[in-house]
Amino acid sequence: MSWQQKTLKLNQKAEQALKDNLNGKPTACNLTLKGIKMGVHNWTHGIEEKSNRYLSPENAVKALKAKLTDHADPNLPQSAVQIVAIMVTSPSLDDFITACEQVQILLPEPVFKQAYDYAKASRTLQDSKMIKTPTIASPAFSKPADITPQTSRQLQGILRNAQAVATASQAADPFTALAKLKEAKKARDQQNQQQVQKLLATSVKVYTFQGDGMAASAVQIEKNIPTSQHIFTACLMFIGEDLTNIKGMLHD
Template identity: 25%
Template sequence: MWREARIAFSDSVAALNCSVIPAHPWIYGLGQQTENGAYLSPVNAINYLAEKLAGTGGASDIVIMMVSGQTHDNFMANLSQLVDVFPSTAFTQVRRLAESAAQLAAEKMQIPAKYSKSLPAAIPLSVPTSRTALAAAAVKKAQQEAADTVGMSGLKKLMGEFKQQRENLISGISSGLTDLQGKSARAWVFTASGDLPSTLLELVKGIPLQSSVFTAAMMLVGDNLDGIKGMIHDLEPDTGA
């Protein structure tokens, strides 16, 4: 069934393999493209995902995450929170496209800047071939330094530096997990497990926020999605959901 939930990492997170099907306004033939922007309702998004699911058959675990909004700003706020917690390609792509569309609309209303004769600010020059050459040079230099004779005192110093770097790396990883666990976002979710005909019947029931005009959703389909289900935390009755 559909419900609003809090999406956050927990200690139960695990790796998994699954199919990923996005639904957003920029998918060809799905969203409505106008001069003022791209639009997609939750109903059309879920019907699109249901059609994809109907062609599979059998039994599977299903997880859908969806964010919607009546206005572009509200939609982007909800989407950005979810991307910060769960930056899947399906959602990061939508945020990038939505931001680009909004920026283009704003630029159309601006007066073109005057022609400037000054040079642009200096930036690092980086192309694939130069990056490859620089990397090769760095490796060669490291090999030469490693071939030099190292005294006992120098060796002890290097071992001490390595130990410190290792401790810093472990500390950074631990801190990163703590930071991730401190982030959360609200989203509408649908979870189901079992035969797909029954799942399809439940999927199209009670689709939330049907009057919204901005929608992005992602459907995961796999044999076992317990790893991702561990990120879904039901809201308490008194949280204003």
């Protein structure tokens, strides 16, 4: 597997669950991911120059590959794992800001939110030379934990709320309790509606890498890397036994 350009948007089951919810048909949807994630962007580490910090896709990949092969890291996964990396990269600061803004709607991860905030802050600064390959803290690998994107947690909360109200509406009296639930649902729906519509409407082009196994992925991750002329880069790598839910967000 090598780097490919894909469209990032909600996976099919999440999209259908949200549409069902909007149509008054609450649907259960488990979007949980377990594993490890690490990311890098222009402002992670490196030499800070007066005008800006630059990072090529190649140097971002080098930083991530170094962690895939860091056998001195006591937490380096030893079992079979899946790897998915999602990269936003552009030669233009304005285009990079726009892409990060869209990506963080679907994946509000620190690496994309930080890149977006820093990029906006440096919009008016002049160009300078590319920085050296950034570093990622060591040990980079922690024990597997919940790495479910915040968006997925929000979606599950929305769906749980709809299911709770649907269940309560089918129960017998008291009517007062039901009325309170409906009132609470209305308030929650108003809060969620805008977010749901934004999630359903958002899609953005990204570069992606998908691999199986640490050693194999370390070799393949350097294939077909986006051009080094793309000097603004933010990349997030997911590592886990089953990354079906994040893979489902990547569309041809």
